[in-house]
Amino acid sequence: MLTNTAAEKPWVLIKVARSIVPPLGIAGILFSLVALFGYLTSYEVLYRPFTNGPATNPLTAICILLLGMSLCLKKRYAKPLQLSFAGLVILITLLRIADIVTHSGLTAYISPFYDRVLMDIEQGQSNSMGLNTAVMFFFIALSQLLFSTRQLALSQFVASISVVIPTISLTGYAYNLTGFYGQMSMLTTVAGGALALAMLCLTAHYGGLRAILSPYLGGKIARKQTIAGYLVPTVLGFMVAQSLSANEADEFGIFVVVMCWFIIIMVSVSAIYQERIDSKRRAGERLLAQAALNDPLTNLPNRRMFNDFAQAELARAKGRAGTFWLLILDIDHFKNINDTAGHDMGDEVLIALGQRLKESVRDLDLVCRMGGEEFSIILSGNSRQEAQQVAERIRHSIEQLEVKGWTDLHGPITTSIGGATNTPQNTIEDMVKVADSALYQAKQQGRNRVIFA
Ligand SMILES: Nc1nc2c(ncn2[C@@H]2O[C@H](COP(=O)(O)OP(=O)(O)OP(=O)(O)O)[C@@H](O)[C@H]2O)c(=O)[nH]1
Numbered sequence: 095m096l097t098n099t100a101a102e103k104p105w106v107l108i109k110v111a112r113s114i115v116p117p118l119g120i121a122g123i124l125f126s127l128v129a130l131f132g133y134l135t136s137y138e139v140l141y142r143p144f145t146n147g148p149a150t151n152p153l154t155a156i157c158i159l160l161l162g163m164s165l166c167l168k169k170r171y172a173k174p175l176q177l178s179f180a181g182l183v184i185l186i187t188l189l190r191i192a193d194i195v196t197h198s199g200l201t202a203y204i205s206p207f208y209d210r211v212l213m214d215i216e217q218g219q220s221n222s223m224g225l226n227t228a229v230m231f232f233f234i235a236l237s238q239l240l241f242s243t244r245q246l247a248l249s250q251f252v253a254s255i256s257v258v259i260p261t262i263s264l265t266g267y268a269y270n271l272t273g274f275y276g277q278m279s280m281l282t283t284v285a286g287g288a289l290a291l292a293m294l295c296l297t298a299h300y301g302g303l304r305a306i307l308s309p310y311l312g313g314k315i316a317r318k319q320t321i322a323g324y325l326v327p328t329v330l331g332f333m334v335a336q337s338l339s340a341n342e343a344d345e346f347g348i349f350v351v352v353m354c355w356f357i358i359i360m361v362s363v364s365a366i367y368q369e370r371i372d373s374k375r376r377a378g379e380r381l382l383a384q385a386a387l388n389d390p391l392t393n394l395p396n397r398r399m400f401n402d403f404a405q406a407e408l409a410r411a412k413g414r415a416g417t418f419w420l421l422i423l424d425i426d427h428f429k430n431i432n433d434t435a436g437h438d439m440g441d442e443v444l445i446a447l448g449q450r451l452k453e454s455v456r457d458l459d460l461v462c463r464m465g466g467e468e469f470s471i472i473l474s475g476n477s478r479q480e481a482q483q484v485a486e487r488i489r490h491s492i493e494q495l496e497v498k499g500w501t502d503l504h505g506p507i508t509t510s511i512g513g514a515t516n517t518p519q520n521t522i523e524d525m526v527k528v529a530d531s532a533l534y535q536a537k538q539q540g541r542n543r544v545i546f547a
Pocket residue numbers: 391424425426427428429430432436437438439440441444465466467537541
């Protein structure tokens with residue numbers, strides 16, 4: 095039944111963001127399998143896309159595989175497996191970080207295809223999980239762990255840190271700044287970027303990201319600001335970096351990345367506040383719309399809502415040459431209830447009767463309080479016989495209605511009902527007039543009856 099015109103807009107972008115998580119996870123799995131297949135078959139280009147450039151280390155490929163799988167898991171078994179996969183990646187990356195700091199070579203014991211890695215290193219080729227790669231996967235896994243334990247704010251915060259690392263690496267590849275990507279291969283950069291983005295998208299329904307993806311004005315502005323805040327400094331930075339020496343370009347590159355993320359963080363914070371204020375405004379607007387279309391006593395749609403609904407129903411019926419029925423129902427001798435038991439008892443009767451009417455029809459039918467003790471019911475797509483049966487059933491059901499303080503002392507409440515249907519020519523006003531005159535006849539003939547025009 096139509097009850098609310100100020101409905102929330104669909105949050106399409108959040109749905110899209112959440113729907114791309116499994117495909118990004120699958121992309122990660124494929125990247126890792128390609129790299130591992132490269133090691134298995136000694137087909138170097140699969141794990142080292144650029145000759146003499148950085149390689150995707152086998153341990154890195156395992157981290158990508160575990161994180162990719164954890165993002166693709168279905169709900170039922172997801173939590174324990176996600177926790178285990180994320181935990182494993184955290185362990186591997188922490189070992190690797192300890193390895194880099196202490197030069198202990200611990201990861202050699204757990205790395206698959208280690209002889210191949212050694213061979214590459216002996217030939218002077220880069221092949222190890224660099225500090226930036228280890229930190230990136232550590233943060234992605236930590237974000238997954240926090241998400242699985244419902245720490246959404248922290249999970250989103252950690253995911254945004256993890257997105258920064260592949261962004262720096264990508265900027266390095268774009269600006270040709272080796273220090274920016276170090277030992278992180280293009281394949282690892284893309285796979286890490288996809289997984290970090292997927293982690294961020296998992297929390298799209300929450301916090302800053304939710305505000306940026308909002309379908310309302312605040313979200314629209316925030317999205318444009320985010321894109322401009324990232325693209326403008328990056329493109330301008332790229333042009334300036336071309337004219338700088340290697341050392342200057344490195345420092346300038348860091349400045350550009352910091353600027354981009356500073357702008358994005360500022361935009362997210364202001365979007366959160368904007369969305370908070372706007373959601374209160376929307377709630378107020380919904381309440382106003384509700385009040386304008388509903389009767390406050392019975393909480394049923396009022397005459398205005400009746401007109402909107404009836405016009406739409408008439409247009410629909412004309413479109414498919416169908417019929418619908420209008421019943422106008424009036425409580426018999428209602429004044430007597432007010433006069434005998436007081437206005438409050440009259441109100442109670444109106445509320446109970448409204449509730450009974452709502453329960454007596456289907457969800458697609460509409461029950462309205464037209465005013466005073468008069469109600470209307472729109473029955474969609476019934477034959478005359480069916481509509482008469484419904485009207486009789488309603489009349490009978492109201493006779494059975496019990497309202498403490500009235501029916502137990504003064505007997506049943508009865509109603510008179512007039513019915514009318516649409517014709518190709520008539521308007522809603524015509525239908526109301528016809529149903530009203532049928533109701534008048536029912537009153538004339540002694541009340542407590544149904545008369546159809
Ligand atoms: N308690 C209460 N009474 C209302 C409300 N709105 C209208 N009324 C009363 O409903 C009564 C309607 O009386 P009448 O139009 O004479 O109709 P009736 O007494 O039902 O008689 P018939 O319709 O001819 O059977 C009036 O006394 C109105 O004051 C309301 O919201 N609450």
